Amino acid sequence: MGFETAVVVAIFLIAFLFLGGTYYNGWAASQENLQMAREDNNALLLDKTHTxxxxxxxxxxxxxxxxxxxxxxxxxxxxxxxxxxxxxxxxxxxxxxxxxxxxxxxxxxxxxxxxxxxxxxxxxxxxxxxxxxxxxxxxxxxxx
The missing domain is CATH 2.60.40.10 (Immunoglobulins)
Structure with a gap:
């Protein structure tokens, strides 16, 4: 039973790392898009302020x-x-x-x-x- 438990824990650990990496990549991309949108919005607001x-x-x-x-x-x-x-x-x-x-x-x-x-x-x-x-x-x- 000890070996099977170690295999299950290893499978869960690998799945957790895979899902965590996938989640992080999506989160990082969305944060980058959000930052670009904020910069575009600030530029537009500056243009409007000067117009x-x-x-x-x-x-x-x-x-x-x-x-x-x-x-x-x-x-x-x-x-x-x-x-x-x-x-x-x-x-x-x-x-x-x-x-x-x-x-x-x-x-x-x-x-x-x-x-x-x-x-x-x-x-x-x-x-x-x-x-x-x-x-x-x-x-x-x-x-x-």
């Missing part, structure tokens, strides 16, 4: 069936923004726009004029400009 925009003057020109608006927006943050990642929403709908400058970067303290054509409706409308990391500003305007 700010302000919608200034909104002008409109209308004809019988549609209107065009021009919106002056200033990058009031300390981060350079990318044009291709800016979204403009008019009354909650993504809207195509043209800008007053050609480069693809928007430097801090720089003002840019956004122009949206062929918009429909009258009365009060809302416009929202959103940056690449989700920071935005909104304003209202009126069309007669």
């Amino acid at each position: 700010s925009i302000n919608i200034g003057e909104i002008n409109s020109v209308s004809d019988n069936s549609s209107y065009t608006i021009t919106v002056d927006v200033t990058n009031t943050g300390s981060r350079v923004l990318d044009w291709e990642k800016i979204d403009v929403l008019v009354d909650g709908e993504l809207t195509d726009y043209n800008t007053s400058t050609d480069p693809h970067t928007w430097s801090p303290e720089e003002s840019v004029t956004f122009t949206m054509d062929n918009l429909k409706g009258s009365g009060f409308h809302r416009i929202k400009v959103v940056t690449e990391n989700g920071i935005g500003d909104y304003s209202t305007y009126h069309i007669d």
Whole structure:
């Protein structure tokens, strides 16, 4: 009975070491993924902290069936923004726009004029400009 007990204990010890090693490898990988996610989140929070925009003057020109608006927006943050990642929403709908400058970067303290054509409706409308990391500003305007 002594030899059989030693074999069973050895089998349990080997199984315990195998399961412990498997558990540790999974735990270590998940901790590494968690640390990378925390670093990414901290970088995103830092970007958001340094990003700010302000919608200034909104002008409109209308004809019988549609209107065009021009919106002056200033990058009031300390981060350079990318044009291709800016979204403009008019009354909650993504809207195509043209800008007053050609480069693809928007430097801090720089003002840019956004122009949206062929918009429909009258009365009060809302416009929202959103940056690449989700920071935005909104304003209202009126069309007669």
